[in-house]
Amino acid sequence: MRSTPPVRRLRLGLPRRMFSQVLLMQVxxxxxxxxxxxxxxxxxxxxxxxxxxxxxxLAIAETTAQDPQIAEGVRTTAPSxxxxxxxxxxxxxxxxxxxYIVVLDRDWVRWSHPTPSEIGRRVSTDPSDALAGKEVMExxxxxxxxxxxxxxxxxxxxxxxxxxxSVGIAYDSVRARLISAIPGLFAYAGGALAVxxxxxxxxxxxxxxxxxxxxxxDISALLAEREAMLHGIREGVVALDRGGRVRLLNDEAxxxxxxxxxxxxxxxxxALGTGRTTxxxxxxxxxxxxxxxxxxxxxxANRMPTGDGGAVATLRDRTELEQLGRELDSTRGLIDALRAxxxxxxxxxxxxxxxxxxxxxxxAVEFVGEVVGDHRATAEQVTERIQDPLLAALxxxxxxxxxxxxxxxxxxxxxxxxxxxxDPRGLVTVVGNLVDNALDAVAATPxxxxxxxxxxxxxxxxxxxxxxxxxxxxxxxxxxxxxGWSTKxxxxxxxxxxxxxxxxxxxxxxxxxxxxxxxxxGGAEFTVVLPEALTEPEPVPAGxxxxxxxxxxxxxGAEEEA
Numbered sequence: 284m285r286s287t288p289p290v291r292r293l294r295l296g297l298p299r300r301m302f303s304q305v306l307l308m309q310v311x312x313x314x315x316x317x318x319x320x321x322x323x324x325x326x327x328x329x330x331x332x333x334x335x336x337x338x339x340x341l342a343i344a345e346t347t348a349q350d351p352q353i354a355e356g357v358r359t360t361a362p363s364x365x366x367x368x369x370x371x372x373x374x375x376x377x378x379x380x381x382x383y384i385v386v387l388d389r390d391w392v393r394w395s396h397p398t399p400s401e402i403g404r405r406v407s408t409d410p411s412d413a414l415a416g417k418e419v420m421e422x423x424x425x426x427x428x429x430x431x432x433x434x435x436x437x438x439x440x441x442x443x444x445x446x447x448x449s450v451g452i453a454y455d456s457v458r459a460r461l462i463s464a465i466p467g468l469f470a471y472a473g474g475a476l477a478v479x480x481x482x483x484x485x486x487x488x489x490x491x492x493x494x495x496x497x498x499x500x501d502i503s504a505l506l507a508e509r510e511a512m513l514h515g516i517r518e519g520v521v522a523l524d525r526g527g528r529v530r531l532l533n534d535e536a537x538x539x540x541x542x543x544x545x546x547x548x549x550x551x552x553x554a555l556g557t558g559r560t561t562x563x564x565x566x567x568x569x570x571x572x573x574x575x576x577x578x579x580x581x582x583x584a585n586r587m588p589t590g591d592g593g594a595v596a597t598l599r600d601r602t603e604l605e606q607l608g609r610e611l612d613s614t615r616g617l618i619d620a621l622r623a624x625x626x627x628x629x630x631x632x633x634x635x636x637x638x639x640x641x642x643x644x645x646x647a648v649e650f651v652g653e654v655v656g657d658h659r660a661t662a663e664q665v666t667e668r669i670q671d672p673l674l675a676a677l678x679x680x681x682x683x684x685x686x687x688x689x690x691x692x693x694x695x696x697x698x699x700x701x702x703x704x705x706d707p708r709g710l711v712t713v714v715g716n717l718v719d720n721a722l723d724a725v726a727a728t729p730x731x732x733x734x735x736x737x738x739x740x741x742x743x744x745x746x747x748x749x750x751x752x753x754x755x756x757x758x759x760x761x762x763x764x765x766x767g768w769s770t771k772x773x774x775x776x777x778x779x780x781x782x783x784x785x786x787x788x789x790x791x792x793x794x795x796x797x798x799x800x801x802x803x804x805g806g807a808e809f810t811v812v813l814p815e816a817l818t819e820p821e822p823v824p825a826g827x828x829x830x831x832x833x834x835x836x837x838x839x840g841a842e843e844e845a
Contacts, residue, residue: 306487313479317472333431336452337420341433343379344450345418347372347386354439357388357446364399373397382430382453386437388446389414406449410434413447518599519582521564525592529554539598541578559765560584564596574601576784668694669737670702673711678735681718685733690725692718695736700744703817709789710744710816716782717748717809724752724807743795744816748809749802760799786811 347353356368363369372384372395386394391405412419413434422431430451437446513520519536523529529546537543546554551564560575562568563584573584586596631650638647665682669675678694685692704710718735725731728751736747755763764787786809787797795813802808 303487305490306483309483309486310480313476313483317476317479320475321469321472333422336431337422337433339433340381340431340450340452341418341420341435343375343381343384344433344435344448346379347375347384347450348435348437348448350375351440353386353448354437354445357386357394357437358439362388362392362394362403364402366394368394369396369399369402371395382451383449385449385451386446387449389444394446408449410447410449413449414444416444518597521596521598522589523551523564523594523596527551527565530593536598539577539580539582539600566594576788578788581785665694668696668698669700671700671704671707671710672702673707674700674704674714674737677711677715678718681715681722685722688722688726688731690722690731690733692722693732693734695734695747698735698737700737700739701817703739704744705816705818710746710813713786713789713811714746714748716786717746717811720782721748721750721752721807721809725750728752739817742815742817742819744813746809746811746813749806750808751802751804751806754801754805754807755799763799764797 350371352371353368356366356371360366360368368386372386375381376384376397383397385396385406387406387410388394391410393402393404393406396402408423413436416436418436419434420432421434422429424430430453432449432451434447434449436444437448439445513531513533516533517535519539520531520533521529521536521540522531527550528548529551530548532540532542532544532546540546540555540560542554551561555561555564555577558575558577559568560577560582563573563575563586566586566588569586571585573586575582575584581601583599583601584596586594588594635647635650638644638650665678666672666675669678678692682692714735714737718733721733725733730751732751734747734749736745736749738745764783783797790797790811790813793813793815795811795816797809797811799807799809
């Protein structure tokens with residue numbers, strides 16, 4: 284038994300594609316407008332033709348009433364089909380192509396009519412207004428059918444009303460004029476509809492190209508997916524229009540930039556103020572994977588122009604990665620230092636073993652005491668001047684790294700920093716960045732030395748880091764604090780040009796400053812001032828103060844100098 288193929292049902296309704304729907308709606312609108320315009324034009328046209336026919340009938344009646352022969356004939360003769368009134372009225376009727384011209388006396392008796400048998404009979408419509416001296420225009424039905432009429436009084440030589448003149452224009456002729464105008468009107472309406480349909484097709488084709496021939500449901504789905512994607516990804520997205528104003532911000536961009544909906548419709552300069560982040564978003568700085576600092580965050584920005592003259596910028600948070608990279612660099616430095624210490628420790632153990640084998644016990648004891656004393660002195664010298672444990676540990680570790688690199692790391696005896704820091708981690712970041720930069724600057728130079736000075740002035744902390752490197756040219760002393768600017772080779776974990784920018788940002792957020800200038804004897808001197816870095820000091824008993832020395836004390840890797 285053969286199976287019957289399924290019957291495909293005809294589904295009626297709007298087409299799915301936006302192009303087809305827009306075209307259909309626009310054609311429907313154009314057709315509706317054309318029909319409405321035609322109807323609105325025909326209604327006054329019909330009324331206008333009626334008025335024109337009535338005025339024409341009235342004009343013929345006035346012309347007929349002014350003929351003195353007609354008024355004289357009504358006064359002096361009897362109504363007759365061959366009388367002077369009938370002859371004159373028929374002459375005028377034929378000349379004007381009126382349907383009828385009826386002359387009547389005050390008794391409503393006809394003196395003229397296209398049908399001679401009607402002469403001498405009373406008219407079928409009331410002529411009272413005309414006999415009262417008024418002019419009348421109307422459309423009415425009489426013995427000859429429906430007509431446009433004009434009625435005027437008939438005066439004799441003494442200006443007395445002796446009758447009236449009624450003129451009719453066949454209404455069929457008025458209707459014929461209206462009907463004859465309809466084809467032309469429809470032709471114009473059809474032409475307008477054709478032009479509208481063509482314009483609708485062109486607009487729909489443009490819409491089709493711009494929407495890639497998608498259906499409304501597809502566009503709705505794409506918008507929903509776009510919103511979900513923009514607000515779901517962990518990457519900031521900022522869209523700008525052709526005027527450079529922000530038109531879209533996703534949740535991550537709001538978080539990274541610290542702005543909200545108030546930034547929409549404003550330029551990056553208005554929303555963020557001046558800075559490298561603003562320059563990147565506005566397109567004044569070009570490139571890929573541009574590093575920038577916004578608040579406490581290190582961002583990687585990319586900007587891509589769009590076809591409408593705008594642009595889309597993406598922002599990635601590299602703060603934690605940058606911190607991990609710096610920790611990795613520090614860890615590598617510590618590993619190198621430990622490796623060097625291991626090598627040095629092996630040499631010392633070999634020396635100690637030799638002294639013991641030679642039974643030089645006193646010399647062995649003295650050698651061990653010197654080694655242990657050097658390390659203890661190093662830690663004691665740092666912690667005596669810097670009472671914050673984080674900063675002290677940082678400088679002890681940096682001293683070990685400096686010793687491995689052949690650099691003398693000095694702490695000035697003028698250094699005095701109590702354990703009252705409000706943000707010790709922030710200051711650790713500042714000191715670590717400046718010391719690392721100084722160590723890099725003096726690397727591979729003879730008599731390399733880095734000096735660190737930390738002192739408290741009331742609640743303010745003044746940090747100075749001096750080195751014996753090549754120094755910073757005057758024209759670059761502001762440029763080096765710009766995000767992404769560096770003369771060093773990028774490390775393995777990413778890019779350089781962030782450390783000094785973070786130092787200045789940290790200082791400026793606390794109302795301070797970070798500057799660089801020439802150091803005495805050559806090199807560079809970085810100075811950071813933090814006005815509110817310390818808590819209020821506790822009362823100190825009188826006589827417990829310490830006098831500061833004037834000599835410089837080495838931390839590690841070098842001998843004491845006066």
